[in-house]
Amino acid sequence: MTTIAAVTDDIDNPYALSHLDALESEAVHIFREVAGEFERPVILFSGGKDSIVMLHLALKAFAPAAVPFSLLHVDTGHNFPEVLDYRDRAVERHGLRLHVASVQDFIDRGELRERPDGTRNPLQTVPLLDAIEKGRFDAVFGGGRRDEEKARAKERVFSLRDEFGGWDPRRQRPELWQLYNGKHSPGEHVRVFPLSNWTELDVWQYIAREKIELPAIYYAHEREVFARNGMWLAPGEWGGPKDGESLERRQVRYRTVGDMSCTGAVDSDADTIEAVITEIAASRLTERGATRADDKMSEAAMEDRKREGYF
Amino acid sequence: MSTSNAVEDIVDAGATSLLRFATAGSVDDGKSTLVGRLLHDSKSVLTDQLEAVERASLGRGQEAPDLALLTDGLRAEREQGITIDVAYRYFATPRRRFILADTPGHVQYTRNMVTGASTAELAVVLVDARNGVVEQTRRHAAVAALLRVPHVVLAVNKMDLVDYAEPVFAAIAEEFTTYAASLGVPEITAIPISALAGDNVVAPSANMDWYGGPTVLEHLETVPVVADPSDDPGRFPVQYVIRPQTAEHPDYRGYAGQIASGVLRVGDPVTVLPSGRTSTIEAIDALGQAVDVAWAPQSVTVRLTDDLDISRGDLIAPTATAPGVSQDIEATICHVADRPLTVGQRVLLKHTTRTVKAIVKDIPSRLTLDDLSQHPAPGELAANDIGRIVVRTAEPLALDAYADSRRTGSFLLIDPADGTTLTAGMAGTAFAEAAAEAAPAASADDEGWDF
Numbered sequence: 028m029t030t031i032a033a034v035t036d037d038i039d040n041p042y043a044l045s046h047l048d049a050l051e052s053e054a055v056h057i058f059r060e061v062a063g064e065f066e067r068p069v070i071l072f073s074g075g076k077d078s079i080v081m082l083h084l085a086l087k088a089f090a091p092a093a094v095p096f097s098l099l100h101v102d103t104g105h106n107f108p109e110v111l112d113y114r115d116r117a118v119e120r121h122g123l124r125l126h127v128a129s130v131q132d133f134i135d136r137g138e139l140r141e142r143p144d145g146t147r148n149p150l151q152t153v154p155l156l157d158a159i160e161k162g163r164f165d166a167v168f169g170g171g172r173r174d175e176e177k178a179r180a181k182e183r184v185f186s187l188r189d190e191f192g193g194w195d196p197r198r199q200r201p202e203l204w205q206l207y208n209g210k211h212s213p214g215e216h217v218r219v220f221p222l223s224n225w226t227e228l229d230v231w232q233y234i235a236r237e238k239i240e241l242p243a244i245y246y247a248h249e250r251e252v253f254a255r256n257g258m259w260l261a262p263g264e265w266g267g268p269k270d271g272e273s274l275e276r277r278q279v280r281y282r283t284v285g286d287m288s289c290t291g292a293v294d295s296d297a298d299t300i301e302a303v304i305t306e307i308a309a310s311r312l313t314e315r316g317a318t319r320a321d322d323k324m325s326e327a328a329m330e331d332r333k334r335e336g337y338f
Numbered sequence: 339m340s341t342s343n344a345v346e347d348i349v350d351a352g353a354t355s356l357l358r359f360a361t362a363g364s365v366d367d368g369k370s371t372l373v374g375r376l377l378h379d380s381k382s383v384l385t386d387q388l389e390a391v392e393r394a395s396l397g398r399g400q401e402a403p404d405l406a407l408l409t410d411g412l413r414a415e416r417e418q419g420i421t422i423d424v425a426y427r428y429f430a431t432p433r434r435r436f437i438l439a440d441t442p443g444h445v446q447y448t449r450n451m452v453t454g455a456s457t458a459e460l461a462v463v464l465v466d467a468r469n470g471v472v473e474q475t476r477r478h479a480a481v482a483a484l485l486r487v488p489h490v491v492l493a494v495n496k497m498d499l500v501d502y503a504e505p506v507f508a509a510i511a512e513e514f515t516t517y518a519a520s521l522g523v524p525e526i527t528a529i530p531i532s533a534l535a536g537d538n539v540v541a542p543s544a545n546m547d548w549y550g551g552p553t554v555l556e557h558l559e560t561v562p563v564v565a566d567p568s569d570d571p572g573r574f575p576v577q578y579v580i581r582p583q584t585a586e587h588p589d590y591r592g593y594a595g596q597i598a599s600g601v602l603r604v605g606d607p608v609t610v611l612p613s614g615r616t617s618t619i620e621a622i623d624a625l626g627q628a629v630d631v632a633w634a635p636q637s638v639t640v641r642l643t644d645d646l647d648i649s650r651g652d653l654i655a656p657t658a659t660a661p662g663v664s665q666d667i668e669a670t671i672c673h674v675a676d677r678p679l680t681v682g683q684r685v686l687l688k689h690t691t692r693t694v695k696a697i698v699k700d701i702p703s704r705l706t707l708d709d710l711s712q713h714p715a716p717g718e719l720a721a722n723d724i725g726r727i728v729v730r731t732a733e734p735l736a737l738d739a740y741a742d743s744r745r746t747g748s749f750l751l752i753d754p755a756d757g758t759t760l761t762a763g764m765a766g767t768a769f770a771e772a773a774a775e776a777a778p779a780a781s782a783d784d785e786g787w788d789f
Contacts, residue, residue: 040564040566042564042566042567042568042601042633043355043564044355044356044564044635044636045354045355046354046355046356046435048636049356049635050356051625051637052596052635052636052637053596053635053637055596055625055637056577056595056596056637059577059578059594059595059596059637060577060691062578063577063578063650063691087625087626088594088625088637089578089580089594090580090623090625090626091580091582091584091586091587091590092580092581092582092583092584092587092590093582173425173426173428174427174428177408177425180425180426180427181423181424181425187757196423197423199423200758200759201449201450201452201453201674201759201762202453203452203453203456203674203748203750203759203762204456204457204744204745204748204762205457205596205745206688206690206748206749206750208688208750208752208757208759210686210752210756210757211757212756212757223426224426224428224437226428226430226435228430229435310384311384311385312384312385312386313384313386313387
């Protein structure tokens, strides 16, 4: 009875789906489940590549009808201008509705305090939860992927959040087959991650296949940067460079796009999508390890932030 | 991963297949080491991840990097050195991409193994060569059989501690294969390994030249995962009705969903369940492209020639192979909630895209996974219990046997009060037909094998 499996190439099978088709089909199924089961879903949209892919998938899932969700951007006030520009053009082009939750407004009203290190990424949680409550959103799509980080590797596709927006990894619902359970009590909401099973490389291969436009900063360009904690940061009103940090002009690109104070650029001459894919396939660093300062704060930085309501 | 510059390679890389698999093993069988070894030796662990593991290992006074820290992602897991919840890992070789559901081995986390196995096409069951097949091994084999995971790999680990002796491996492989085959596991591949030393995980072992089979990774790369969907009846649960009502598409009415099984073709006469109305497939739209044929698991939009009343939760199936409908369901379940499931309990039942009210009419038996004996009329099922139930639903459902379709034969029971997922349900008999003949007599007073 012990068998040695015959070597067969699935590609020869006329019914084989490529891994990108399988991931796309699964993500579309997730979008449609949410549309079918929730009253007020919203897509978190930052203008980063993962949220851009999410929007692209949502457009395909409901075509030729419009996407039945609005967008929500948590604006740290320290965004790359190219990304805000992309965001506004996307909203315009697809006739979508955009909600903006502004970290700056919370600081101006004294409801949040600037951190000594100038990083606003962890400050996003309060405006996010406030926007979810005020908008009465019951499902919130995030572009989080399980390959990004070890706490995210534990995340469900449908992730129930309590009335404080908190994630309790020990009390997650088992998630069986493709039967996603979106039931929740009033005040609770569900975070939904249609890209859970995608890797960074999958996202880029899909962007290439579908010819999706991205903000230009994802491709190699010359930029003034300065070194801090082993990363190349872009100068800005957010508070860099400080004394002792000096600007230099380098050929760089971004692997992730977030708050300018904690999103680093990488040295790169990859100025086309093929070059980017080749570079990522050969890279010995993860995306977040290379370019995100906030994940380096402690061994469980992401788990701790997610417990508080971060996405 | 390819490091070539060629654009064709990039396109090719997008065309590789995807294998979802799960690992199961007891606490000290070396499962985390195997997973760590698989990721590490296939060069899927990147420098910063390894550095983080080295830092953390040093920080707690360990000399060598503890590869288990790669997979144990929660504070509580690292503190206790055990895996509590399923973690999903991703890695790739030039031949295939992999999604690994790394599931806990503890008895108390059976529900998490069920979670991992529910979407897996292959399960790796780990055994310590010194201990052989133990209770926990039988439990893992039973869960894999219950969930009908198509391929099972028995990884006989720690071969370095039994002098790489073939007879030790052969005896364990035979005992396991006989047991798993009796449960109806269709394909079993046994591989002797040492996860710690790296024998037969990614590279063939120089210490076991008597073994002529594949390494674990080779097997994962080559096991066929695409069944022929034209063998299965077409099943299309309607997820969402797309009606643009725009000037450009004033009359468009499309039924969106993911094909659960089989093949759909333009021109197929179809029946809509539970209403029983019939029509014909007029068009199939595969995410932006009109096609003549589509198959599971593609997400598509279907249009019919007649304007019928069809909404989310209905099932469209080719008339020739349409399933029957019923309000009385017999099933094997794994109870996944902390509060028990009792006779008379009112629940919600989610089957494909349809959620209906239901009541638990009977709990005829509970299965003891250790020896597969049945406990009759247990009255209730507690967390991690596996048992038989009879459910009556408020509306008819078009349900297949789980043996015929993991997608249209599975369901959840949900607590209507707070939405808690209570139970994973599998319609029909639990184990394959082979089990009925080959099953060992569990205990003298058992009526027989009806699981």
